[in-house]
Amino acid sequence: MTNYKDLGLVNTRDMFAKAIKGGYAIPAYNFNNLEQLQAIIQACVETKSPVILQVSSGARKYANANLLRNMARGAVEYAHELGFDIPITLHLDHGDTFELCKDCIESGFSSVMIDGSHLPYEENVALTKKVCEYAHKHDVTVEGELGILAGVEDDVSHEVSHYTMPEEVEDFVKKTGVDSLAISIGTSHGRTKFTPEQCTKNADGVLIPPPLRFDILEEIEKRIPGFPIVLHGSSSVPIKYVNMIEQYGGSLPNSVGIPEEQLRKAAKSAVCKINIDSDGRLAMTAAIRKVLAEQPEEFDPRKYLGPAREELKELYSHKNKNVLGSANQA
Ligand code: G3H
Numbered sequence: 001m002t003n004y005k006d007l008g009l010v011n012t013r014d015m016f017a018k019a020i021k022g023g024y025a026i027p028a029y030n031f032n033n034l035e036q037l038q039a040i041i042q043a044c045v046e047t048k049s050p051v052i053l054q055v056s057s058g059a060r061k062y063a064n065a066n067l068l069r070n071m072a073r074g075a076v077e078y079a080h081e082l083g084f085d086i087p088i089t090l091h092l093d094h095g096d097t098f099e100l101c102k103d104c105i106e107s108g109f110s111s112v113m114i115d116g117s118h119l120p121y122e123e124n125v126a127l128t129k130k131v132c133e134y135a136h137k138h139d140v141t142v143e144g145e146l147g148i149l150a151g152v153e154d155d156v157s158h159e160v161s162h163y164t165m166p167e168e169v170e171d172f173v174k175k176t177g178v179d180s181l182a183i184s185i186g187t188s189h190g191r192t193k194f195t196p197e198q199c200t201k202n203a204d205g206v207l208i209p210p211p212l213r214f215d216i217l218e219e220i221e222k223r224i225p226g227f228p229i230v231l232h233g234s235s236s237v238p239i240k241y242v243n244m245i246e247q248y249g250g251s252l253p254n255s256v257g258i259p260e261e262q263l264r265k266a267a268k269s270a271v272c273k274i275n276i277d278s279d280g281r282l283a284m285t286a287a288i289r290k291v292l293a294e295q296p297e298e299f300d301p302r303k304y305l306g307p308a309r310e311e312l313k314e315l316y317s318h319k320n321k322n323v324l325g326s327a328n329q330a
């Protein structure tokens, strides 16, 4: 058993309390490899932002659980070496079983998500409660989910979004003992968050997505005032990266994300954790494609992963400063 405190990590309790009071959201950035982790830590130390390092079950398999634990420990030491200790959480993203959550808790995670959103309500309650009871014995915090996002959540794909029903949230929070709640108000995973039919087009032909359902968020906040809310599927899918990828040989038709102004507005509410993965994938891929297209003789991975890391760092700094408002909150 590795306790997260021995790795220098923190759970999300204080982070979220401060974020709600301060009207900002904590960035939850997914990572699978060294360069992504370096970029997240560099950006968050430079902008003095707390951060949630987020690992999906697929990422854990890809990178290896032991390596990941030690990478998280290394991230804490790296931040210290860079000159500013920021609060760092290691979080399981979209945990789907009690066993996976338990395994993560025992291997140094300070926070886990149990995603029972696709289950019938009472089964979601029972599973989430079981994870909370175990996690809280180890002072690990738990995120649950009510409502289903459109798009792809690991292996489960949903063509339509089922918005969170505000009338369920109070009962769910009370019965499960969960520490934060992911909700569905129109965000979605991946780079194609809406079909072209769901969007309008501006004068330049750029797709404009339908607005998030802030009315549902407000209704939820009324029922569980001050309770930490989480938004998944919150990449903005910057047109700059989509264009760069297509310019250098890629093809990403119908890409559309969540506009930054809407995320900024959400961050000022009880939304205190915003999940971003796809934007990092886009930034990294764009930078790598550019180097390989412009320098076809290059074959040293550092020569294309280095620029990718720089692009990621710029992206994360921008999010912290201009979208989530987490800069200078560490
Ligand atoms: O919500 C899903 C995250 O973007 C993780 O994706 O399962 O491909 O690592 P992944």
Ligand code: 13P
Residues within 6 Å of the ligand: 030, 093, 094, 188, 189, 190, 191, 231, 232, 233, 234, 235, 236, 275, 276, 277, 278, 279
């Ligand atoms: P994006 O695909 O919008 O980056 O969402 C990531 C996410 O919700 C991870 O849990």
Ligand code: ZN
Residues within 6 Å of the ligand: 094, 153, 189, 232, 233, 275
């Ligand atoms: Zn998610």
